[in-house]
Amino acid sequence: MSGRRDVTCPYCFASVAPREILFRCRGRAGRRGGCAPVLDEELAAYTGSTANASLPPVFAAPGRSGRAECPGCGGPTGNRACPRCHNPLPAAYCAHPGRIVALVGAKNAGKSTYIAVLLHELMNRVGTELDASLVACDDRTIERYRRDFARPLLTERRLPPTTTSAATAPREPLVYLLTRTRRARLRRDRTDSLALVLFDSAGEDLRSREVTDLHLRYLEAADAVVLLVDPMELPGGRGAGDAPVQDDPIDIIVRVTEALRRRHGTAPGERLPVPVAVALTKIDMLGAEPPGQSALHRSRSGSGVLDLDDRDAVDAQVRALLHDRQAGRLDTYLAQQYTDHALFGLSALGAAPAGDRVGAGGVRPHRAEDPLLWLLYRFGMLAGTRPGGG
Ligand SMILES: Nc1nc2c(ncn2[C@@H]2O[C@H](COP(=O)(O)OP(=O)(O)O)[C@@H](O)[C@H]2O)c(=O)[nH]1
Ligand SMILES: [Mg+2]
Ligand SMILES: [Zn+2]
Ligand SMILES: [Zn+2]
Incomplete structure (x- = not known):
């Protein structure tokens, strides 16, 4: 088939x-x-x-x-x-097409940092946990990941420079294939893969005329979307004297939705069958919560599976947080436009940076892989469990 x-x-x-x-x-x-x-x-x-x-x-x-x-x-x-x-x-991709994951977010949402950290996690700790391999699909991806992401952030501990618009930034994406073999006792082992296609674009591109044709086709082609949102940029998360929000996350997701509707040809009232993961980045900035009370601040539970109880708890907590910060509109919009969206909170760095450098403790990602695990679960590549029963 x-x-x-x-x-x-x-x-x-x-x-x-x-x-x-x-x-x-x-x-x-x-x-x-x-x-x-x-x-x-x-x-x-x-x-x-x-x-x-x-x-x-x-x-x-x-x-x-x-x-x-x-x-x-x-x-x-x-x-x-x-x-x-x-x-x-890649042959594995040709065998299972239709799994392109697109990453979007406003300027300063934390995209560049997240790309560096997520790829590193998938190549190391999380890859091992899931018995999954992340492979760059071409040599240019390998070279650019090392030069623009891994070396500056993880080796030299420098924060990424502000991503310039597509006019000057590399116009091609980093392309990876995440492949996982699920061992089945009664059936044959099943190998599945997911293409992670990452444009390290400037968020404002999505709204301006500068947005390239290639980038629009990227949004149209997405089979899943990860939207990164800086919680400090939400309407209610800012001080009264702050400059107005430059890139409302709603504006970004509206552009994505328009592109997806062009491809799917869905009627305006009909919801899009594309899973959307919305992740609040930099949750280390949200302040300490009473230990044990915040699902978001706990480490993810479950190993090699998606803990659905944990998922529900984080989803509810982030939903409450969005409403708290006058950003409930984002959640409402997603529920109207998509059959399936989920809310996440993560920290790529694990702590606030010191100036233009990573903090003294180094890069300590927290729940960075969560959106990906959920997508793997949604695509049938990862099992879900309810440790609490039910
Ligand atoms: N506290 C904290 N700050 C972060 C984190 N990730 C990124 N940042 C900050 O957010 C700024 C923007 O990040 P960047 O990755 O360049 O965002 P981009 O414009 O979306 O690519 C960086 O300068 C970092 O200082 C994080 O996990 N925690
Ligand atoms: Mg950037
Ligand atoms: Zn030949
Ligand atoms: Zn091509």
Whole structure:
């Protein structure tokens, strides 16, 4: 079944039929002969640079088995590429298309920090807990993650510079595939994957004319959305003398909703079947709560499963917090527009930064992975339990 579904390319968001997907020759390596690299014009046009665009050639083949022989050198290959932009389409992604997770948020919501921390968590602690692997889909993603996210924040402990608008920022997303195999006692093991497509964009892009065509297609293509919101920027979380809110989180989600409605063609009164996770970032700024009373301040419970009791408690607490800060409108809007949304609270850093540097205790993320775990649960990739029964 899934083999016949169209695949949405996580780089250019074109919808392609499985038989259109190209193959790329594996080229020369060690003693293996193969085609020499040539400049790939489509890839260079996509990245805007010829720097990393010299690769062994792509070719079309009816390879239903997912493998084909290169007409140039006769070598077998299983590497797939998008027919439009020539970026790699991993086999696991082609087998289970329709799982693109998009991350959005206003300027200063904490997107850049969150991307750095979430990816690190998924590659390490959380990846181990879930027995899931996070793999970058291309070399540019690996290089940019190290240079722009991991090295500055996690190694040098510097906060990310303000993300400039799409006009100057890298215009392509970081693309990862999160793959998880669920062991089943009676059935066959099931391997599923989710594409994490992360544009480190400036939030105001979503409202201005500057918003790129690629970015709009990204929003349209999203199968799940993570919206980051800075709780200190909520209407009721600010001092009376503060400047007016620049990027109301509602404005951001309205743009996302418009894009999703274009794709789904839903009537205005009809709710969108796209799960939306709304996460308050920087909850370390909310002040200490009496220990034991705040679900949000506890560590997540459950290991390798989603604890649904814990989920309900956090959801209720964040809902109360939104209403407290005159942002209940956000919750109401989501309930009207989407069949399924959930509320989260997290801290990527774990503590307030000191100037432009991470605080003395280092980066200590708190519940950073929660929205992702919920999405995995929603996509049937993670089991849910109710330890309290019921
Ligand atoms: N206290 C606290 N501050 C944070 C946290 N994450 C980000 N910040 C702060 O929020 C600012 C904006 O974060 P950034 O990731 O650049 O936001 P972006 O504009 O959405 O990419 C940063 O300068 C940090 O000082 C957090 O977990 N806790
Ligand atoms: Mg940023
Ligand atoms: Zn593509
Ligand atoms: Zn070849």
